[in-house]
Amino acid sequence: MTAQHEASIAASIAAVRASIESACAAVGRDPRSVQLVAVSKLQPASSIRAAYAAGHRDFGENYVQELTTKHAELAGLEGLRWHVTGHLQRNKARDVVALAALVHTVDSERIAVALDRACVEIERASLPVLVQVNVGGEAQKSGCDPAALPSLLDALAKLPRVRVAGLMTVPPHTEDAAESKRYFDALVQLRDANGGATSLPELSMGMTHDLSYAVAAGATIVRVGTAIFGERPPRSSSN
Numbered sequence: 001m002t003a004q005h006e007a008s009i010a011a012s013i014a015a016v017r018a019s020i021e022s023a024c025a026a027v028g029r030d031p032r033s034v035q036l037v038a039v040s041k042l043q044p045a046s047s048i049r050a051a052y053a054a055g056h057r058d059f060g061e062n063y064v065q066e067l068t069t070k071h072a073e074l075a076g077l078e079g080l081r082w083h084v085t086g087h088l089q090r091n092k093a094r095d096v097v098a099l100a101a102l103v104h105t106v107d108s109e110r111i112a113v114a115l116d117r118a119c120v121e122i123e124r125a126s127l128p129v130l131v132q133v134n135v136g137g138e139a140q141k142s143g144c145d146p147a148a149l150p151s152l153l154d155a156l157a158k159l160p161r162v163r164v165a166g167l168m169t170v171p172p173h174t175e176d177a178a179e180s181k182r183y184f185d186a187l188v189q190l191r192d193a194n195g196g197a198t199s200l201p202e203l204s205m206g207m208t209h210d211l212s213y214a215v216a217a218g219a220t221i222v223r224v225g226t227a228i229f230g231e232r233p234p235r236s237s238s239n
């Protein structure tokens with residue numbers, strides 16, 4: 001990690017925080033009500049070290065193998081919190097439960113049951129999760145169907161160790177970030193129709209290109225990669 005690398009990541013984080021603050025100011029929100037998760041998938045561990053040195057603690061990873069490797073590499077970084085932001089596979093549930101502070105991407109009862117069992121196996125008392133909703137109804141995208149959300153939430157409420165803290169979405173990609181707004185509003189409406197902020201306090205939505213729209217709509221967690229770490233290298237088969 002060079003001093004220059006560290007300074008540039010620190011400046012990027014400050015710039016993202018400034019965008020969050022101005023989006024909050026525009027709608028009268030307290031900027032402390034928005035948590036920034038730095039999505040470090042496919043970025044080197046040295047970039048995470050640089051962000052950590054700048055005081056950042058929350059990092060998002062999409063691939064469990066990569067998470068496990070980075071966790072080992074960065075084991076000395078006290079207080080670092082991993083967020084799992086990629087599609088979940090049941091055979092990786094144990095690693096997820098061992099490492100994640102928050103899982104953003106629960107979208108079926110099957111995966112939640114696997115996480116709950118893994119909690120029992122490794123004696124983790126509880127695991128906070130978000131339910132990913134496919135608000136755009138895209139065939140290829142992860143996330144539960146909005147119509148299936150009430151029954152999925154009922155099923156998850158019966159699991160003793162998995163604790164649903166809120167909802168997450170990745171809207172369809174659009175050229176114009178303003179197009180994301182209606183999907184963010186849709187997630188807020190789903191939250192309101194399913195117990196409201198008391199039962200589902202967290203809304204994880206907004207990425208590099210649309211974070212200000214997400215904050216305006218009510219995001220409590222934004223997941224930002226490119227604006228902090230720069231362009232991602234392509235994914236190779238070893239990730």
Ligand SMILES: *Cc1c(COP(=O)(O)O)cnc(C)c1O
Pocket residue numbers: 039041062085086170207208209223224225226227
């Ligand atoms: C990669 C990714 C992000 C970060 O995207 P950027 O556009 O680089 O900010 C956020 N959320 C999820 C689920 C991702 O996969």
